[in-house]
Amino acid sequence: MGFELQSFEEDVLQASHTKPVLVDFWAPWCGPCRVLGPIIEKLAKEQADRWTLIKINSDQRQDLSQQYGVKGIPAVKLFHKGEVIDEFTGSLPEMAIRQWLNKALPSEAKDQILQAEALIDAEDSKGAIRLLEEALRSEPTNSMACGLLASLIVFEDPDRATKLAETAGTGEPRFMQLSSAIKTLSTFLPLDLDDLPEEKGADAFKSAVLALEEGQYGTSIEHVIEVLKVNRFLLDDGARKLGVALFTVLGDTHPVTASYRRTFDMWLY
Incomplete structure (x- = not known):
């Protein structure tokens, strides 16, 4: 896939009315550009449905560098409907660029x-x-x-x-x-309940999983706490893993988390 500029008017300004265009100002002698370039190109291929990449050699197009205020490279500018809507300068790690794109891209x-x-x-x-x-x-x-x-x-x-x-x-x-x-x-849903060992807490663990499948999160956590009280290490610490995972999915502000997290944590120690 080619990312080189042919016509700024067509490839960037006009094209950005159809899909956002990410412009990467770079130069062959620039070390950080060589780091950033492959990351940007990888993301451009991966997210081709969301935006288009155009790379501009700042040495060859000093007119564009001056017009768009490029003071250091790599300089990345996001165009939408003919205008720059966001930008950054310097090399960033891939995760940071993904976050920036998710925040900056209009859609x-x-x-x-x-x-x-x-x-x-x-x-x-x-x-x-x-x-x-x-x-x-x-x-x-x-x-x-x-x-x-x-x-x-x-x-x-x-x-x-x-x-x-x-x-x-x-x-x-x-x-x-x-x-x-x-x-x-997902390791517990669905769980082959017949394969549970016949140990203390097994019935309560079954009840916890069944309640979870029915969307009864509070009831599920109550049964998880029952297991913690009698057999903490059933299914390789399964009750703790199930409880922590459920609280994480529900989030800190969910009523079930607010009601049961403190009691749950108390029985872990």
């Missing part, structure tokens, strides 16, 4: 995600799921949409939730912990 999906977050706060999960699915149809790799949807469908579709969480975790550090929690929950 209908962003509006849908904001609406979905409002519906989640209003406990309208079905409405939020519908909007997040729409957002992902236009931006399949959007970290925010992937992370939010994963947390909403983990109990109904743990396999898909795991894949979504993995995608989210590569783009947003805050979703890395969520990704790990969803993977943990």
Whole structure:
């Protein structure tokens, strides 16, 4: 895939009315440019549905460098509808660039995600799921949409939730912990309850998983705490893993977390 500039008017200004254009001002002698370049090119291929990359040799196009105030390179500028809407200078690690892109790129999906977050706060999960699915149809790799949807469908579709969480975790550090929690929950959902060892706490653990599958999170945590009281190390510390993962998915402000987290933590020590 070629990223070289042919016509600034066509490749950047006009093209940015159809899709955002990321312009990378660089030079062959610039060390940080050689570090940043491959990262930007990788992301451009991965996120081709969201934006286009154009690389400009600042030595050859000093006119453009001067026009757009390039004082140091690499200089990255994001164009939308013919105007620079965001920029950064210097080399950044891949994760930081992903975060910057997610924040800077304009899209209908962003509006849908904001609406979905409002519906989640209003406990309208079905409405939020519908909007997040729409957002992902236009931006399949959007970290925010992937992370939010994963947390909403983990109990109904743990396999898909795991894949979504993995995608989210590569783009947003805050979703890395969520990704790990969803993977943990998916090991218990569904769980072959007949294979549970006949030990103290086994019945309570079964009840915890069944309640979780039915969306009764408070009841599930109550049974998890029962297990912690009588057999902490059942299923290789399974009750602790299940409880921590559930609290992570629900979030700190969820009523179940607020009601049970302190008691749960007390029985860990």
